[in-house]
C-alpha cells in the first residue's frame with residue numbers, strides 16, 4: 436500500500452503532500468486533476484437507483500456513495516476531505532465554502548429550538564453574531580462561560596444554561612481572538628460528562644481551531660467531538676480563497692454534511708483543488724511563520740514604545756493558562772496582539788509608516804498583516820466590552836507571514852520610530 440491509503444506512522448508533512456490520491460485513478464497524473472463537472476453520468480438505470488440507495492440509505496450514506504451531483508459531493512471535495520481528516524487525526528471531514536458556513540451548518544445540525552449553547556468568550560465576530568442573532572430567533576439560548584480555565588466557572592455557566600433548557604452544544608474558541616485567552620478542552624469535556632448525568636445526553640463539544648490550526652493543536656485528542664477550522668487562514672495560507680472545514684467522528688460529521696447538501700454551502704471543485712495545493716506547503720509555511728513570530732514578539736516585548744504583547748509563548752510559568760498551553764498546544768502560532776503606548780493617534784502614525792506589513796484584517800497568509808483592532812475587527816463592539824476583551828485604542832493585531840524576519844523587524848522598528 437502507498438501513501439495514498441495508509442496514514443499510520445507517517446508525519447503530517449508527508450500526508451499533506453500525498454495522502455488519499457492515487458495517480459492510477461487519473462491517467463497517471465502525479466497531481467490530482469480538477470473535475471469541474473456539476474453532474475455525474477449513471478452507467479445504467481439500475482445503477483442510478485443503486486447510487487441513490489447508497490447515498491440515502493448506505494452505512495456512511497453521504498460519504499461513500501458514487502458521485503451524483505456536485506452539491507452532494509465531487510472528486511476534489513472527497514480528496515480534500517480525506518486529507519483534512521487525516522491531518523486532524525479524525526475519522527471524517529466535511530469542507531465548506533467558508534469557515535462561517537462550517538460553523539453555521541454545525542450549529543444548525545446539532546442544536547434544536549429550546550436548547551442552550553454554552554460557549555467560551557470572546558467569540559469570533561461572525562460566530563457571536565450567529566449565536567445571538569439568528570439562533571436566538573430560533574429559540575436557542577447562548578450562555579457565555581466567564582473563564583474557560585476554571586472548572587467552577589464552567590459549572591456555573593452550565594447551571595445557568597440548564598435552568599433555561601438542555602445543553603445541546605458547548606462551543607470552545609481557544610486560543611481566542613484577539614486576547615489569546617485559553618480554554619481547557621479536557622476540563623470542559625469532563626463538565627460535559629457531568630451535564631450528561633443531569634440531562635441524560637452529552638452535549639456535543641466543538642472547538643474552533645482556526646487560531647492555531649491542526650499542526651499546533653489537536654482538540655479531538657483532548658476530548659472535543661468536533662473541530663471547526665476556517666481554511667481561509669493558515670491552511671489555505673495565501674489570502675486568496677475562502678473555505679471552512681469540520682472534522683470529527685462519522686456520527687457527528689455525517690448529519691452536518693447532510694445539512695450542507697440542503698444549505699448548498701459545500702466547497703467548489705477549484706477551491707478544493709487550490710486547498711490541496713496549499714496543504715502541501717502548510718507544514719513549511721507554518722514552521723517559518725511561527726519562527727518569525729517568535730522573533731518579532733521578542734523584539735516588540737523589549738521595545739520602549741510597546742506596553743504589552745499577548746504572545747502565547749510568553750505565558751508565565753506556574754499560571755493555569757501556561758499549564759493548559761503546555762498540555763494542549765504544540766506552539767504559539769503566528770498571530771498575536773500588542774499594545775503600543777498611547778492611543779489611536781500613535782497607533783495610526785505607526786501603521787501609516789509601515790512598508791512591508793500590509794494593513795488588512797484576516798490572518799495566516801504568506802504575507803504579514805496588521806490591523807488596528809478597535810477601528811476594524813472590533814468596530815461594532817462597544818468600548819466598555821472592548822476593554823474587557825483586551826482591545827483598547829493602542830491595540831494592534833499582527834499576523835506574521837513567511838518573509839525574511841530581519842525585514843519584518845526592521846519595518847516595525849522604523850514605524851515605531853515614526854510615532855511622534
Ligand SMILES: *Cc1c(COP(=O)(O)O)cnc(C)c1O
Pocket residue numbers: 533534535536559561608612643645646665666667668677678679
Ligand atoms: C476567520 C475566522 C472564522 C470565519 O472564517 P471565514 O472563512 O472567514 O468564514 C471563524 N473563526 C475564527 C477564529 C476566524 O478567525
